[in-house]
Amino acid sequence: MPEVPGPPSTSQLLTGLARLGQAVRMEAWRNAGPHNLSPLQADIVTLLLNKPGPIRQGEIVTALASTPPTVSDAVKVLRKKELLEAARDPGDARAMLLGLSSSGRTEADRLRSQSEKLTGALAVLSHDDFAAMLRGITTLMRELQDRQAIPVSQMCLTCRFFVPRAHPDQPGRPHHCNYVDAPFGDAELRVTCPDHEPLTDA
Numbered sequence: 001m002p003e004v005p006g007p008p009s010t011s012q013l014l015t016g017l018a019r020l021g022q023a024v025r026m027e028a029w030r031n032a033g034p035h036n037l038s039p040l041q042a043d044i045v046t047l048l049l050n051k052p053g054p055i056r057q058g059e060i061v062t063a064l065a066s067t068p069p070t071v072s073d074a075v076k077v078l079r080k081k082e083l084l085e086a087a088r089d090p091g092d093a094r095a096m097l098l099g100l101s102s103s104g105r106t107e108a109d110r111l112r113s114q115s116e117k118l119t120g121a122l123a124v125l126s127h128d129d130f131a132a133m134l135r136g137i138t139t140l141m142r143e144l145q146d147r148q149a150i151p152v153s154q155m156c157l158t159c160r161f162f163v164p165r166a167h168p169d170q171p172g173r174p175h176h177c178n179y180v181d182a183p184f185g186d187a188e189l190r191v192t193c194p195d196h197e198p199l200t201d202a
């Protein structure tokens with residue numbers, strides 16, 4: 001039987017992932033807004049909006065799976081743009097706590113509404129396709145993290161609260177999160193989670 005034309009399926013999948021990554025990045029650049037934010041600067045502002053209070057720079061590095069020098073540069077620029085406020089950490093005189101200024105909060109609100117174009121595109125996926133895609137992405141991310149090809153993310157697959165397939169009798173919600181003590185499905189797998197705690201070696 002003749003094969004379908006073109007490079008092998010693994011290349012097709014990698015090309016597709018690269019195109020999607022490009023679309024997300026391009027959308028972020030298009031949404032640079034009045035402060036001309038880079039995608040990383042926008043990620044930092046959005047992250048801080050979802051935090052109950054100021055956090056240390058190290059927490060930003062971990063949450064965004066970035067590196068200290070990269071985040072440090074972005075934070076410097078954001079402070080210059082007066083979108084971030086910094087204060088001494090009362091628990092450690094050498095550390096700073098970072099939070100949004102009032103202009104930073106306004107910008108974070110704008111970014112949140114602007115990202116609706118991408119979330120709207122995701123709405124074409126059926127629930128099963130969405131769940132399968134998230135399961136595939138988290139599996140790949142875990143593998144690439146183990147191979148030290150990408151930075152470590154705060155995701156379910158590396159979280160001590162995650163119990164995979166704990167509920168075989170519930171096909172739609174087979175996993176369990178011990179943090180909230182509740183079952184959940186592949187469509188709710190977290191790639192980044194504020195309550196993540198890393199697995200510890202037994």
Ligand code: SF4
Nearest residue numbers: 156159162177179193
């Ligand atoms: S705490 Fe967050 S990362 Fe950990 S299992 Fe629960 S949802 Fe997943």
